[in-house]
Amino acid sequence: MERENNYELNKRNKEGNLKIKKKSIDIKKLMNMDLKALKTKLSKRLKKANKIRTPEKKRKVIAFDIGSSMIKIVEGMYYKEELTIDKYITMKTPKGAVVDGEIKRSEELYNKLGQVLKENGIKAKYGICTTNSTLIINREILIPRVEDEEMDTVVRYEIQQYLPINLEDYILQVQVLSEEEINESKKLNVRVIAYPDKIARGYYDLLIKLDLRPYALDVNYNAINKFINCVDKNNEYEYNPKDSVAFIDMGASFIDVNIYKNGNLDFTRMIKAGGNDIDELLIEQNLIKAEEVEGFKIRNIDLEEPFEPINIHVREITDDWIEKIEKIIQFYKNKNMGEEVSSIVIFGGSSKLKGMDNYMTEKLGIKTIRRKGLSKIAFKSSDDSKRIDDFINVIGSVIRL
Structure with missing residues (x-):
């Protein structure tokens, strides 16, 4: 059986505080290495993305690259292989609000971000966060060649042999890299990313409080990967x-x-x-x-x-x-x-x-x-005072493949 994870948004009290609750959902073979367990339609089970392709939608997003010292923000859209950036903003992270990728002082971070979004007239309703952390585990492992429906079970067993962690505390995503034959036995070389559940929930809560629909949670090295393939491939x-x-x-x-x-x-x-x-x-x-x-x-x-x-x-x-x-x-x-x-x-x-x-x-x-510069991007902003190379991670996170 595949391990299933989901988040369901529940109203908690008259003040409108928000609470996140786990609910079963299929997150197998998450697309683009994005943790799509954080998608917005949390009241319904996601369709199996590896079997059903939904038509591409024209969707403007606001994306955040959240670091311990600085936050980079862009508003833009990736549609039919065209990337457009409307606005790009930098702001200082409130001191101690984010430590090693984990939100520690959510109220201060929310207040500051809310102020910046309002001041800059951000209109997008879908939110993306990208970050990195030493707590995010990235490993390549060899597993026996198995059918898709057995992949999750086998990976969980194998990764537990490598790492003494409680897998219930992580969201797992698996990407098949190659197939090999070792001693006449076929093996799969897979990349496993284990994203701490508590960090994911922190970003989900933040987007909801900002009145944004959580669309994806990205990891910086994956955002850069998309940037290379979609923006930088001709350099x-x-x-x-x-x-x-x-x-x-x-x-x-x-x-x-x-x-x-x-x-x-x-x-x-x-x-x-x-x-x-x-x-x-x-x-x-x-x-x-x-x-x-x-x-x-x-x-x-x-x-x-x-x-x-x-x-x-x-x-x-x-x-x-x-x-x-x-x-x-x-x-x-x-x-x-x-x-x-x-x-x-x-x-x-x-x-x-x-x-x-x-x-x-x-x-x-x-x-x-x-x-120093970027190509193949349509910039609608006339503000050229910021160095665009600061935005590689966050621009990469806007790209949805």
């Missing part, structure tokens, strides 16, 4: 998507290293480090106030000027990041029988430090570029 002048290419999101608390090959996610790891390390250094040395640190970093730090005192200290921090990135790339190479990462694409806050791309190229011996 061979920068990198060849048929090769192993590392997309590195250099965030405030974490550095996400995601390696793609032939347009598919091949490997992913998170490093617990990021721009906050530099912020703390600058504040501790009384060089800048906390509220001015972002602008200061962009204006005053240059990794290609090694003799300035501040650059010396920042290079020490970035050297530690690069050492960890190098170990991940080496592990990937060893795991894949010498498969080389041919190029690196960096984005996110710390990628904007002057000279970061050249510095990483020098240190790693791998061509590193900073993603």
Whole structure:
């Protein structure tokens, strides 16, 4: 039997507080690695998506890339392979509201987001959240070749052998990667994503409180995967998507290293480090106030000027990041029988430090570029003051395949 999960929205009291309750629903073979257990029509069982294809609908969405320090928001639509972005917004995450992908202070986050949506005249009614967390488990495992209806049971048994976790606390999604024959026995190589139920519920609650219909919950490395395939696939002048290419999101608390090959996610790891390390250094040395640190970093730090005192200290921090990135790339190479990462694409806050791309190229011996622009997107907003490369994760989450 497949494990079934669903969420049913129930009114709780006269103040309109909301309560989420589990109910049986088929979430097998979730499309696009999106956790469609969070779809909106929760009073009905979802049709089996792997057997019934519903006609594509023209649906405008509001998508949130929720990080511990910053939140990126876009309003847009993906329809008939055309991506349109109406608005794109950044805001600071309320302090302590999100920790390692989990919402900890929901009321503060709701109040701030509600204010921002109102101020920017957001009209979309469908909501998407994308995030990442060290609590999200991503594993490739080999299982016996079985029929579709047996897949869930076999995967649950096998994953329990690898990980000492209570699977009742996770939403599982399985993607078949390949079929192999080992000792005359046919095996399936599958990717299993285990998404903590409590994190999923937190985002579901948030969207409902914002008066949005929860449409999908995405994971950043999957959003990037869709971005590569639908937006970035013609950028061979920068990198060849048929090769192993590392997309590195250099965030405030974490550095996400995601390696793609032939347009598919091949490997992913998170490093617990990021721009906050530099912020703390600058504040501790009384060089800048906390509220001015972002602008200061962009204006005053240059990794290609090694003799300035501040650059010396920042290079020490970035050297530690690069050492960890190098170990991940080496592990990937060893795991894949010498498969080389041919190029690196960096984005996110710390990628904007002057000279970061050249510095990483020098240190790693791998061509590193900073993603600066986007193609194949219709932007209706005339505001060009924001760096669009900050929105790769959230734009990718808008794409529904």
